[in-house]
Amino acid sequence: MRVGESTTDEHRAFALSILIFWTVHYFVLTALAKLSGATAMFDLSLRRIPLTMLAMLLCYAIYRYLRRRRGGSFWRLAVMAGGLALAAAAIYGLVTTIVFAFIAPIRNFGPYQWRMFLEDxxxxxxxxxxxxxxxxAMVYSFEVSDRERRLVKVEALAHQAQVHALRYQINPHFLFNTLNSISSMIWDRELKGAEAMLVSLSAFLRTTLEIDPSEDVxxxxxxxxxxxxxEIEQIRFFERxxxxxxxPxxxxxxxxxxxxxxxxxxxAIKYAVAPSKGVTRLRIAANRSDDSLMLHIEDDGSVTQVAGGTGVGLRNVRQRLAARFGERWSLDAGPAIRQGYRVTLGMPLQYAAT
Structure with missing residues (x-):
């Protein structure tokens, strides 16, 4: 289910809940009034129709307001809902008092005193x-369903990311370059360099295969x-x-x-280092910004990803962040201030549960 479809279904469900609740409420009040022997039942029922519609509008306004405040503590949302319900009850009670006492008083209904406003x-x-x-209860249900749906998507995208990584690792071009570098080092009697590249390649493949794509690291x-x-790429590109x-x-x-x-x-390797003839610096950094973890990948290559890239890598990262964190993430990508390309990721700062 796409995000737009999920949002539409949620709007429909909450609007329907408001309609059903206050329709039932209207008929219950009408039935109770009849059982109590109230006079002018027809007039009373007619006057309650616009008041019931007002209650629906108040509840829908509360729903729209609370929907924009989601994302934090559920108990904070509950306190806000209680406060808004109190305000809505006061507004509804005031309008009811004005309607029944001044605008359209019911004959034989009796004097309507302002103290009745508090009672109402x-x-x-x-x-x-x-x-x-x-x-x-509905918010909690939707959040649980959304969390489960995102978890399934996270696992699928994480597995897909691992498959893409493994595909790159066994890509003939990648293996050819690596093995060709090793062969050249052996031919040139650079045995230590060849051994270092083999060790790095082996460790990289083994570590990647051991990673559980559904788990954070x-x-x-x-x-x-x-x-x-x-380390493999540094040996391939030597001093470049x-x-x-x-x-930290x-x-x-x-x-x-x-x-x-x-x-x-x-x-960064493909679009900045490989085409460059001079030295290219690749920097990976992290910092904390409030409650977010910010990751930075920046190069100073003369060829940017804007010019040569297809956007597949960035799209993959965006999809994984959206699936994992919902709306609590950011990704900014573009040319660096002086030269090269810079990507900044933002995500909630989380640590393993102790």
Whole structure:
């Protein structure tokens, strides 16, 4: 189900709940009035129709307001719903008092005193609180369903990301370049370099195969994997690739989706390092911004991804972040201030549960 379809279904469900609740409420009040022997039943029932419609509008306004405030604590949302229900009951009680006492008083209904406003507000408070409880139950149900749907999508996209990473690892072009570099080193008697490349390639393949694509990893683990990959590329490009890693120690245990940096690092190698004739610096950094973890991948290559890229890597990362964090993520990509290309990821700062 697409996001737009899910939103439409939610609007329809909440609007229907408001309609059903206040329609039932109207008929219950009408039946109680009849059983109590109230006079002018027909006039009373007619006057309650626009008042019932007002109650529906108030509840719909509460729903729209609370919908924009979601994303935080459920109990905070519950307190807000209670406060708004109290305000709506007061407004409804005031309008009821004005209608029955001044605008369209019912004959033989008896004098309508202002103290009855408090009595009416208390009665309507029970009604609006009842609807607020139903609303919160529906919100919780929708959030659970959305969380389950996103979890399924996260697992599918994470598995797909792992498949893409493995496909790149066994890509003939990648293996040809790596093995060709190893062969050249052996031919030139650079046995230590050839051995280092073989060890890095073996460790990179083994580590990637051991990763569970449905699980998050620590930032230090994700960086270690990218370093294994970059060690291979540094041997391939010799002095042309310089790598800088700037990860604060307090963020080392932050949780990130596994392989989330892989497409971005690959893009930097492909579009910045490979075409360049001079030295290209690739920098991976992290910092904290309020309650968010910010990850930066930047190069100073002369060829940018804007010019040569297809956007597949960025699209893959966007899809995974959206599936994993809903709306609590960001991705900014574009030319760096001076030269090269820069990608910045933002996601909630989370640590493993202790």
């Amino acid at each position: 507000s208390f009665i309507w408070l029970y009604s609006f609180f009842s609807w607020a409880a139903i609303h919160l 620590t930032l230090s683990q994700e960086i270690a994997l990218q370093q294994l990959y970059l 690739l310089k790598v800088e890693i700037d990860i 120690s307090e963020l080392a245990d932050a949780r990130v989706p596994s392989l989330i940096l892989q497409p971005l690092v690959e893009n």
